[in-house]
Amino acid sequence: MSQQALSPYQLVAGVAVITLDNPPVNGLGLALRLRLEEALRVAIADRAVRAIVLSGAGRGFCAGGDITEFDLPAITQSPSLMALFGLIEDSPKPVVAAIHGMALGGGLELAMACHARVAHEQALVGLPEVHLGLIPGAGGTQRLPRLVGVETALNLIVQGRTCQAYTMRDSGLFDQLTSDSPLDAAQALALKLADQVGSGSALRRTGQLSVHMHDAAAFFAYARATAKAQSRGLPAPEAGVDCVEFATTLPFQQGLEGEFEVFSRLRTTAQFAGLRHVFLAERKALEVEGLPSATSPRPVERAVVIGGGTMGSGITISLANGGLSVTMVERDQNALDRGLMTVRQHYEGAQKKGRLSAQQAEQQLSLIKGALDYQGVAEADLVIEAIFEDLQAKREVFEQIDALARPGALLASNTSMLDINQIAAFTGRPQDVLGLHFFSPAQVMKLLEVVEGERTAPEVMATAMAFARRIGKTAVVSGVCEGFIGNRMLQPYMMQAGLLLDEGALPHQVDRAIERWGMAMGPFRVSDLAGNDLGAQIREQRLTQNPNLVYSRNFDAITRMGRFGQKVGRGWYDYVPGQRAPEPSGEVNAAIEAESRRLGIQRRIISDEEIVERLLFALINEGAKILEEGIAQRSSDIDVVYTAGYGFPRWRGGPMFCADQLGLKYVFARMRHFAGGHDYQRCEDFWRPSALLCQLAEREQSSSALNQSEKS
Known part of the structure; x- marks a missing residue:
């Protein structure tokens, strides 16, 4: 088949310029991989082509793999990224990456497989896969240390940092930085490399570079311990350290195989499922339902x-x-x-x-x-x-x-x-x-x-x-309702936190249980941070509108004590000057136990599991009511609210996603169990499942169905 029939690239003075074109960010989905492989093979075989330049259409070079394919067969279909990048690195003709806008994740891995890289100095580069619970899976952990050294590579991979290209001017990642068009500079460099090849010089292939690390075993042990301490139990950062160590201890091809094995394992974890859900949900949240497609925003300056x-x-x-x-x-x-x-x-x-x-x-x-x-x-x-x-x-x-x-x-x-x-x-x-x-x-x-x-x-x-x-x-x-999405859901969450105190828990136990589960801060630490006097005002307003709501009287007790929170050094906890961690308060704990006696409740040991479920299921049920009423556009929007604004662990995906992972039938059954609690708490009313939740539980449907059914 002729080059004209395929039109896979533009030939400019002996340079085949191959443009990645997959809007909006040139994600390396299967369709683009197929086009890129075809163009590369044609260019390598074309005698008129002396060198190849890879460039990106639109606003950037490439933002990486297509995350929507990560749980589809397309991710493993040929050509894989690993095979494609091998084709580039093994090319007998120079291949140069011209980077503008961004080269992130698989986009940077693609650039590193090239024989040289030219970048606009403001281009954004990095390997942020750790924020999805992954590690780079197409050679990033093996090629980056060979270009920039082990320490710099570890910082980028384990922390998932992105940075502008000019900050890595002397790192070895780029052959040239420019404030002008990187495409023009890349074409000139490609021809220069072609001349050198013609004179008998070998191309600089990243995989053939060596990696040196003094006292590597001690260094990686320290790096692994640091990653573990900072990652709150998430596996990807430690796995990133393991893979960079492969680059120093294994031949290149074995390192690639080890990296892909780790990547494939992480792709099956619950952490990746939750992080991927939030990643896609944040993008979906930008879509306003019912908004005519031709609607243009007004200028705001x-x-x-x-x-x-x-x-x-x-x-x-x-x-x-x-x-x-x-x-x-x-x-x-x-x-x-x-x-x-x-x-x-x-x-x-x-x-x-x-x-x-x-x-x-x-x-x-x-x-x-x-x-x-x-x-x-x-x-x-x-x-x-x-x-x-x-x-x-x-x-x-x-x-x-x-x-x-x-x-x-x-x-x-x-x-x-x-x-x-x-x-x-x-x-x-x-x-x-x-x-x-x-x-x-x-x-x-x-x-x-x-x-x-x-x-x-x-x-x-x-x-x-x-x-x-x-x-x-x-x-x-x-939509419009009291508290909108986030604060409306926070109220039943706080109500359950208080009622747990009446029954036998103490503030530090409730906070510890939900923080170990993943929340950034427990409800009582949050209350102290926001101000317990502010919480009292909100409760007063809500009780005026609905006198049937039941809050623990412990909330009012600490407010009467003047324990307004961090701003006065006394709240649910005592705040000692110069001491970071708050101290449980003997005064508060005594007041809580006195309230249990007043209620005639025999205090009991409450498991961390019950604490987490009562707090989480209160969020889930209120979220389902919000969907019923059309306040939220979709259930994934609720997950975005809680992961972006309320300290909900991103890797758990948000409260509605958690409902899906647990199974709505299980959530429904546990809520019915909690409805059998103390009479004064009006448990039957509090734990009455939303009609939508009942419907979906009966049908054994999941969160995806909840998304689709929210307006029905």
Whole structure:
């Protein structure tokens, strides 16, 4: 078959330029692998071709393997990545990678199989597979140490770090860095290598390079122990150390085989299943159901944040980090000065830690200014209200910004609990009003709940999702209800935590059980962090609306003691100055035991398993109710909320994914068991399964069915 019929590459002055083209990130799925193999074989056989350059179409070189194929037969179908990269490395003609945008995971492994690499200095490179519970599985752990040395390779592989190419200028990974087109430079280098081959020089094949490591056994033992200590029991980091050790102790081909064996084993673990689910769920969450495909986001360049407290300052920083011009508005000069000082201290701290250069810090600060009036609202594309949770106060803010904002500006509330539809009704433009619920500290936490009101326009939703991506947030759409998705589910979780105290547990036992299971912080440590007085306000509001809710009276007892949490050094725990870990409080434990006596309850030993199940199943059941009501678009969105915003272990996939892994029938049966608890707790009401959960359990369906059935 002729080259013209195949058209697998563009021939430029003797160089075959093969372009990876699989939008959006040129993932190495089976279809692309087949096209790439065909193009390589044709180019190698074509006498007119002296050298080959691999380039990427669109916004980057290649972001790696296609994760959607990882549990399909396609992942093992020929050509495998290992075979394809072997074809490249064994090519008698020079193969050069031209890297722009990104070369991540399998994309970087592809580049390392080439005989040379030219990268744009701002290109993002790395082997982040560990964040999916995997190790590089197509030669990355064997080729990277041969190019950059063992220590640098370990840091990249075990930590899953990504970095810009210029930071690895002297590492040996790249043959050339450029601020111009890497494709032009790669073509020139490819021809130079072809001339050298023609003169009898051998190509530099990565797999033939040697790896030297002094006192390797001691070094890898230390690296393995460090990885184990930092990985909280996840197997991939330690496995990464093992595979890099293969590179120093085994011939190249045996090292590749060992790496692939480890990769294949990790691909069957529960950790990979959970991490893969969250990875795909975060991308699915970007899709707004019912949004017309032609809907275009509005431009957002200038923003106003009303409020300069902890949340307002954090939001201001987040917006400036995304390149937006931000005006922070406060009611008096002292409050404004405090807010702006908080912002400045953040950037100064980032500079001291080496996260930003002095120039970058000043550039970010130059985007931020303060004001004591609302005049900046008239020029803003986005206004975010971030004051305290009082509906009347928010009404006053929205009436003022409604009078000043230009047509088409987005008016957003950062409320965590209040009704967005009521807030929208305070304006004459409810179609432009929505909730943007940031999580504290806003400059750190990734989650952003985008709350869609009854009359929020499709354009506004499209704009909000694009805005979230720009400022680096993980966005999830929520409908309007008390607490939206995350905080609404948190309430039954906290209720169960308190009732466990009544029956025999103590705060440190509850926290320890759920933290060992994987949660970043247990419920009582979270309560101390947020402020127990704030929790008391939320309970009061909820009980006013629904007097039948049952909370443990221990919550009110510690509030009456003035134990408001970390901010006062006393909460569910005692906080000793200079001591990192909180101490269980004898005073609190005595009060808990007294409450059990008041209730006439004989305290019992409660297993960690029961603690975990009662907390987890409370989340699952409320999540199912949220789906029934259409508050969440899909069950995987709930998983994203909890893994991105509430410390739920990513490797467990989120509460709804856990329900699938356990089996809805099992969850349903355990809830019925818990419904037989103490009468005063109204257990029958609390543990009554949602209608959707009952339906799916009876049908023996799973979380995937829950996703599909949420609107039925």
